[in-house]
Amino acid sequence: MSARPASARFTYGYGRSTQLASLVNAVLILMAAAVVIVEALQRLGRPVEMSTGPVAWAAAAGIVVNLLSARLFGHGHQHDLNRRAAVVHLLTDAAVSAAVLGSVLLVSLTGWTVLDSITAIGVGVAVAWSGWSLLKESLAVALDGVPREIDxxxxxxxxxxxxxxxxxxxxxxxxxxxxxxxxxxxxxxxxxxxxxxxxxxxxxxxxxxxxxxxxxxxxxxxxxxxxxxxxx
Missing domain, CATH: 3.30.70.1350 (Cation efflux protein, cytoplasmic domain)
Known part of the structure; x- marks a missing residue:
């Protein structure tokens, strides 16, 4: 949509659609973090048995897929808030997968299923932090603030x-x-x-x-x- 040419009504074109996309992305990240944290807090009192094998394989696949996807954006994503948001999202997912994999290995070795909930809370907080940073920057851009890379x-x-x-x-x-x-x-x-x-x-x-x-x-x-x- 952002590549569409300007029109008689939208004389600047549709470039701001990328700003809206980064804003929506930030909101979705915060919502996902909230769901993870709430679910983890609920499971602290009632740990759930884990099928460690399938979870470990899924987590390992998540690490590989998200890191490879982030690499496809190359090094130019720093100059585009929307692309940077996508890369942050992918790297965050890779970090989540790594935390899940570590948690699964610890649970399988110790039998402490509560570690799963503790790991999920930590992951949720980390994801919320990245989402909040992205939300603040997206709002600044939407309010016509001076871009971060410009002094x-x-x-x-x-x-x-x-x-x-x-x-x-x-x-x-x-x-x-x-x-x-x-x-x-x-x-x-x-x-x-x-x-x-x-x-x-x-x-x-x-x-x-x-x-x-x-x-x-x-x-x-x-x-x-x-x-x-x-x-x-």
Whole structure:
């Protein structure tokens, strides 16, 4: 859906669908963690016999499948919140499978079935922690917060280094999707400091190097050169 072109109504396209996907993913992770923790707490008082053989094989398969699936995303997932959420989900599932496998081995050696519930509680807490972190970041993106990988002060300093620029204001940075960032800003520049179009091209080039592919810049003269307001 995010790859669909922009339309007359959705002029930015459908990139924000990736933000919604990461938000839904975070909620599902938290729900799953809650179910695991509640079920484990209920079983503390009434341990259940385990079929250790099938559970161990299923856990081992879970480790292999989830790690291989996470590897398919490659190293570029760090720059996309939605893909990073999927990788976190897969790695969390692999960790859960590893914990289950360890628990099964201990239960088979000691006969302490209560270890299964204790392990499940630990796993549930770990999953809830990762889900909560993902939820906070997803909400920040949904509320047009500055993307985590962008340093606002660095962006402003980079623009102030441009020839003749004396001030940058109305600076806004947000994510158009989980992988594309946008910026708008007003730039006050000394008149006669150079070609304005060359400045804009250079500004866009430097912003793209910082991870901001879509930028809209407005040049302004110093306040002292603004035309006087007409008398009322």
């Amino acid at each position: 606002r002060q660095t962006v402003e300093a980079t623009m102030l280094e441009l020839p003749g620029v004396i001030e940058v204001h109305h600076l806004h940075i947000w994510g158009m999707s989980t992988s594309q960032n946008a910026l708008t800003a007003h730039i006050i520049r000394t008149p006669g400091a150079g070609d304005d179009m060359a400045l804009l091209h250079e500004a866009k080039r430097r912003l793209a190097a910082l991870g901001i592919a879509h930028s809209t810049l407005q040049l302004e003269p110093p306040p002292s050169l603004h035309p006087a307001d007409p008398p009322s």
